[in-house]
Amino acid sequence: MSYFNDYQDLFLDFAKKNKLDDDILEWPQDLQDEFFDLAQELTKKVESEVIAQSKKPANEKYPEDFYTFTMIVDSPEGAKDVKVDVREMSIEELSDLCVQLPNYYSYYVDRLVESL
Amino acid sequence: MPEIQSLARYGQPTFEANLNLALLRADRIYKELENVQGSVLSHSSAIGRDYQLGANEYAAGGVTLGSSPVDLRSTMELERALMYSVRDTDLLSKLTGTMSFDRTRALRYFLDFLKHDDPNLTVNEVVDAKLARGFAFKARTLSNPIGTVIVPFKRDENNRIVPSVKTAEYESALDKLKNFMLTKSPNSALSADNTVVRIYSDHSKFRRDAAQISPDSGVTNTTMGINIPVYGTGGSQIVERPVEVRSSAIDLPPTDLGSMILLSDANIRKGTPDFGTVDDIVAETLIHEYAHSVHRTLGLRWGTDPKSDLEKAYAPAAAVSVSDYGDNAGIKEHFAETFAKFVITGEASDEFKQFLSDKVGLKDIDETSYEDYAPAIFRNREIARRFEEAVAKIPALNNRKFYLTHSGGRFNNSTPDQIAREYDLERGVRRTSDTISIAGSITDENNNLVVNILERNFTLRPDGSIYIYHAHLVVNDRYQGQGIGTDIIETSLELYRKIKEETGRKVQVGVYAHGPSGNGAYAWALKGYNWQDQEDFDKRDQAVRQLSSYYPLLKKYALAGSTSDFSASISELAAKYGISSLQAEKLQYLLQLIDQNGWQVNNELLNQIADILVMHTNNPSLVTPFKLASIGHRNKRTTDKTTSTLGRHIMQDIIRTWHGKIDI
Numbered sequence: 001m002s003y004f005n006d007y008q009d010l011f012l013d014f015a016k017k018n019k020l021d022d023d024i025l026e027w028p029q030d031l032q033d034e035f036f037d038l039a040q041e042l043t044k045k046v047e048s049e050v051i052a053q054s055k056k057p058a059n060e061k062y063p064e065d066f067y068t069f070t071m072i073v074d075s076p077e078g079a080k081d082v083k084v085d086v087r088e089m090s091i092e093e094l095s096d097l098c099v100q101l102p103n104y105y106s107y108y109v110d111r112l113v114e115s116l
Numbered sequence: 117m118p119e120i121q122s123l124a125r126y127g128q129p130t131f132e133a134n135l136n137l138a139l140l141r142a143d144r145i146y147k148e149l150e151n152v153q154g155s156v157l158s159h160s161s162a163i164g165r166d167y168q169l170g171a172n173e174y175a176a177g178g179v180t181l182g183s184s185p186v187d188l189r190s191t192m193e194l195e196r197a198l199m200y201s202v203r204d205t206d207l208l209s210k211l212t213g214t215m216s217f218d219r220t221r222a223l224r225y226f227l228d229f230l231k232h233d234d235p236n237l238t239v240n241e242v243v244d245a246k247l248a249r250g251f252a253f254k255a256r257t258l259s260n261p262i263g264t265v266i267v268p269f270k271r272d273e274n275n276r277i278v279p280s281v282k283t284a285e286y287e288s289a290l291d292k293l294k295n296f297m298l299t300k301s302p303n304s305a306l307s308a309d310n311t312v313v314r315i316y317s318d319h320s321k322f323r324r325d326a327a328q329i330s331p332d333s334g335v336t337n338t339t340m341g342i343n344i345p346v347y348g349t350g351g352s353q354i355v356e357r358p359v360e361v362r363s364s365a366i367d368l369p370p371t372d373l374g375s376m377i378l379l380s381d382a383n384i385r386k387g388t389p390d391f392g393t394v395d396d397i398v399a400e401t402l403i404h405e406y407a408h409s410v411h412r413t414l415g416l417r418w419g420t421d422p423k424s425d426l427e428k429a430y431a432p433a434a435a436v437s438v439s440d441y442g443d444n445a446g447i448k449e450h451f452a453e454t455f456a457k458f459v460i461t462g463e464a465s466d467e468f469k470q471f472l473s474d475k476v477g478l479k480d481i482d483e484t485s486y487e488d489y490a491p492a493i494f495r496n497r498e499i500a501r502r503f504e505e506a507v508a509k510i511p512a513l514n515n516r517k518f519y520l521t522h523s524g525g526r527f528n529n530s531t532p533d534q535i536a537r538e539y540d541l542e543r544g545v546r547r548t549s550d551t552i553s554i555a556g557s558i559t560d561e562n563n564n565l566v567v568n569i570l571e572r573n574f575t576l577r578p579d580g581s582i583y584i585y586h587a588h589l590v591v592n593d594r595y596q597g598q599g600i601g602t603d604i605i606e607t608s609l610e611l612y613r614k615i616k617e618e619t620g621r622k623v624q625v626g627v628y629a630h631g632p633s634g635n636g637a638y639a640w641a642l643k644g645y646n647w648q649d650q651e652d653f654d655k656r657d658q659a660v661r662q663l664s665s666y667y668p669l670l671k672k673y674a675l676a677g678s679t680s681d682f683s684a685s686i687s688e689l690a691a692k693y694g695i696s697s698l699q700a701e702k703l704q705y706l707l708q709l710i711d712q713n714g715w716q717v718n719n720e721l722l723n724q725i726a727d728i729l730v731m732h733t734n735n736p737s738l739v740t741p742f743k744l745a746s747i748g749h750r751n752k753r754t755t756d757k758t759t760s761t762l763g764r765h766i767m768q769d770i771i772r773t774w775h776g777k778i779d780i
Contacts, residue, residue: 004778007644007742008609015602021591022601024642025635036749039644039742047731047738092695095665105661109733112667112726 003046125235142229148243155277156251266314281315289399296459300478315379400456407455429475432467565592581622612780623780634768641741641767645776652774656739659770660732667725669703674717682711713760721751
């Protein structure tokens with residue numbers, strides 16, 4: 001049995017116990033909240049087991065060429081190349097970049113976590 | 117960045133003017149391609165009713181200019197350069213403004229455009245080139261042995277867009293192959309979902325692709341047999357066969373390459389010895405090439421070592437003459453010719469059948485043996501009986517007489533004859549070659565509808581697993597709130613667990629999480645389903661990236677925000693928080709949601725988001741639909757159940773639809 005099977009059983013038991021249809025959005029708010037707490041408890045238990053089993057080395061480094069790249073900037077003299085270093089970007093700039101460039105996402109999360 | 121630098125191709129004096137022109141042209145071509153897509157879709161005979169336009173064809177929000185969409189991650193340099201230019205001049209906003217899709221998709225389309233556009237061609241010529249390259253069609257059912265067929269189109273004399281190859285003949289050939297594989301081995305791993313059949317009508321294009329093929333490519337999982345000799349105008353043979361293909365030669369993503377069959381529709385000739393003894397040339401050619409995929413699964417030593425066990429096992433079959441070609445061209449061709457003849461005519465030597473059964477695992481299956489390997493599946497009456505039994509045990513239906521009947525409305529478009537042919541009317545069961553659908557309604561003894569519609573599709577996949585798709589369950593309004601839906605699901609799961617135990621097969625339940633305003637995307641997440649396939653993982657990743665961009669803004673707001681921000685302009689927000697106007701625009705959007713839904717933006721919410729961001733980097737599989745949907749559940753001020761939370765916003769507005777699964 002997997003987490004998702006356990007979750008299904010939790011969901012169905014809860015719905016049956018409270019005589020609810022399976023359309024969770026129609027449940028009264030207090031019962032929705034009660035179910036949420038149970039589901040989160042189950043989820044956290046599974047998460048902590050998985051995380052314990054798959055510890056990753058902290059602060060994995062990225063290759064040097066990951067950090068810099070060249071952008072073409074339009075200037076009065078025409079297009080020219082400008083070197084950019086993502087390490088010099090603010091979290092906000094990096095966040096902007098990550099929306100479009102998924103490769104920087106992990107780096108961004110690392111920076112974000114550092115700043116917490 | 118060649119693509120960016122190649123903007124000079126557009127002949128304008130400045131970079132910006134070139135970019136502007138390219139954007140205008142991209143927009144115009146996009147609209148033309150959209151029209152073309154409409155025509156292709158409406159052409160019902162393109163490749164038959166079991167096929168639909170492949171997802172790749174929609175990747176950019178419409179049809180792509182290339183034959184496969186640009187992968188943003190593989191064009192990083194180009195993307196960076198373009199993003200910077202576009203951010204500088206806000207040109208992408210223009211593109212996004214003229215097209216009704218988001219920035220990323222607009223960017224993907226534009227990159228695809230820059231990569232493939234030739235400014236020397238007129239817009240019509242560009243579109244016609246795309247028509248000639250063909251559109252990818254995917255099989256509708258999950259376990260169809262043939263995955264993708266690429267069909268070229270052209271304009272006819274009345275300027276209508278029509279398929280330019282004999283699709284009906286290919287469809288019939290694919291059907292022959294599909295039926296053969298399913299009757300010989302429904303659970304065969306040989307049923308290659310990823311097989312791509314690429315059909316050419318353009319002789320020179322076929323020749324060009326074929327010329328890129330190297331016999332030494334070393335690609336073993338990619339078969340391209342060109343069994344059809346291609347003749348030049350002088351009658352000289354241009355293409356030899358068989359040969360291997362490099363994936364790059366076909367311009368398709370490698371994931372689509374299970375095996376590849378290229379066929380030229382333009383030069384198939386009847387009467388040459390190469391086509392063996394079968395009259396049906398199209399079927400013979402296609403199935404012959406598929407046979408190369410089949411024997412490839414037997415290992416690399418096939419055909420190279422006369423002393424191998426495989427060669428010895430095939431020797432008795434090889435002694436039987438099949439055609440001039442098969443007899444003279446070596447063991448692999450002999451196998452392919454014999455296989456094709458067997459599929460089409462049902463004729464084969466006992467020695468060949470023995471080989472097929474012993475070594476390939478394709479043997480005759482009769483009805484009684486069906487019971488052995490899948491007792492509850494693929495026997496209409498058995499599955500219907502089991503399902504009826506299961507539903508009849510539902511406590512909420514206690515003492516009610518139970519009927520599983522048709523819901524008439526579903527079949528409005530079918531003639532009575534069609535319904536009678538496809539459905540066992542007594543049971544409401546429909547069976548296709550690999551799927552059984554049970555569709556019907558549940559009524560009480562007074563013929564009142566209790567369940568308006570209930571539909572479950574049972575599919576036996578090529579890998580032997582059973583996939584059960586929960587298509588519909590609608591409890592009648594009058595009977596809602598009695599737990600009937602819950603009971604049906606619980607009873608169904610019990611049945612599926614029994615099926616798993618009895619058959620020893622993997623059983624998976626699937627749903628399509630969709631609904632009005634994205635409600636379904638949220639609701640199915642709360643019910644504990646997991647993402648089903650790559651498309652869903654991509655959506656998950658996109659949602660997490662969105663969360664990561666929200667995080668710093670929400671953090672700033674948590675520290676310094678006030679209700680006066682709700683009515684602030686973008687420039688006021690940018691000044692107050694020291695952020696770019698782009699970020700201020702996003703913050704303004706978030707503030708609207710915060711205001712409307714009464715979210716409490718506090719540390720608890722921020723920590724929940726940060727947890728998910730870290731989790732996504734280290735253990736992405738833990739970022740389940742429920743995990744996303746539950747963000748901020750406790751962070752709303754009102755207790756109104758319709759009020760959105762951040763998690764609900766993510767599921768409804770970012771994910772919108774997804775496919776869910778539970779492995780039983």
